[in-house]
Amino acid sequence: MLLKVFMALLAASSTTALAVEPQPQPPNDITHGSSLHIRACGRFKETCDGGNGFRTQGEPEFTAYHCGDGRGGYNNPTINLNRCIGNDGGRLVPGGAFGATCYGATVKGTTLYANCGDGHGGWPWSGIDLNTVLCNQGGNLKLDEKDGEDDMIEVEAVPGQERTLTGREWDPVDVPGGEHLLMRAEYGK
Numbered sequence: 688m689l690l691k692v693f694m695a696l697l698a699a700s701s702t703t704a705l706a707v708e709p710q711p712q713p714p715n716d717i718t719h720g721s722s723l724h725i726r727a728c729g730r731f732k733e734t735c736d737g738g739n740g741f742r743t744q745g746e747p748e749f750t751a752y753h754c755g756d757g758r759g760g761y762n763n764p765t766i767n768l769n770r771c772i773g774n775d776g777g778r779l780v781p782g783g784a785f786g787a788t789c790y791g792a793t794v795k796g797t798t799l800y801a802n803c804g805d806g807h808g809g810w811p812w813s814g815i816d817l818n819t820v821l822c823n824q825g826g827n828l829k830l831d832e833k834d835g836e837d838d839m840i841e842v843e844a845v846p847g848q849e850r851t852l853t854g855r856e857w858d859p860v861d862v863p864g865g866e867h868l869l870m871r872a873e874y875g876k
Contacts, residue, residue: 731818731823734823735754737751737752737796737797738752738794740768740792740793745786747767748765748767748768749768751828760826761826764827766828768785768817773785774813776806777803777805778803785801788804789801789803790802797816798815798816799814799817801814819831
């Protein structure tokens, strides 16, 4: 009896597997709605277990801990905050080069704090939530660029070939191993 139930389940699963087999995509086409795997850039706080700020050769850096890579693995990625954070009149803002006009930078939780020159002789204490500036994409920290800015997404594709998706050109970036291709696309322009 148990053998008959097992054989019936095996036959049903084989039939189901054959019925839902995906159609192969041509290797040179990336089209809207294709089955290619696209990884969005999500807020790092939701996909990483905290982090720590430090300086490497004078540059302010942030390392996030145990960031999911979307494939069941984890990374501890580091990003140079000078590329992501700026100073606007004594306030830390998204941008870049805050290290040139700020001192005493420290990270507490997900907030970067520093004393930043306001252009009038003052050095107010300012903070910015890194979760509003950084995102986790495939286990790597990226600048979370929104609202008409360039954004990075990961697409499985053939390395070294130019692609088009809904009329926007995407520029290939070399990736070790050639398994995935990072591309920059324009949104909202």
